[in-house]
Amino acid sequence: MTIGVLGLQGSVAEHIKLIKSVNKKIDAIVVRTIDELATVDGLIIPGGESTTLRILLDEFKLYTPIKARVEAGMPVWGTCAGMILLANRIEGERPYFGLLDIDVKRNAYGRQIDSFVAEGDFAGMYVGMVFIRAPIVTRVGADVEVLAEHEGKAVAVRQGNVLATAFHPELIAKDNRIHKYFCGMVENCK
Ligand code: GLN
Secondary structure, three states: OEEEEEOOOOOHHHHHHHHHHHOOOOEEEEEOOHHHHHOOOEEEEOOOOHHHHHHHHHHOOOHHHHHHHHHOOOOEEEEOHHHHHHEEEEOOEOOOOOOEEEEEEOOOOOOHHHOEEEEEEEOOEEEEEEEOOOOEEEEEOOOOEEEEEEOOEEEEEEEOOEEEEOOOHHHOOOOOHHHHHHHHHHHHOO
16 A cells, blocks of 8 residues: 655655554655556645645646545545645635535634644544644534544544644654554555
């Protein structure tokens, strides 16, 4: 099984390392081309800057193939900027992929200096949550499961094969449990 990490911008290496640590049989590769995308069973869209990622995804002609793969059932996990790109609605902007029935508000926790670390429950596991200029989820659709909350707001959600976290699990270096959860999603749909 191979998991791809979209490698245009953002925290790519950290995701690769944690996926590789889950299980020797699971490989992780950087995805920058349509051909690389075709070889993976699941895709992580990392955090970074969603405005930059939009431009690069268009430039690398990855919008249509990613959208088609996810619609055909490939598991995808967006962290932070990745969550923004997957959302059906982004306050004040046009949506990008529109593959996840949530509304988000960008940078809603404040400026860079307002980035913070919290702890909480993610699908029954107690985990650390690193928020870096994270989006706030302002609406969760009826078919969307909330996996984690922070101060009463959803910060991890799942709709079938689409997983999104407002925080950055890849920045908690020794904890691969959420990566393991995503690997389970990919394994189950193979
Ligand atoms: N603030 C960024 C955005 O709006 C997201 C930040 C992140 O991915 N850590 O795209």
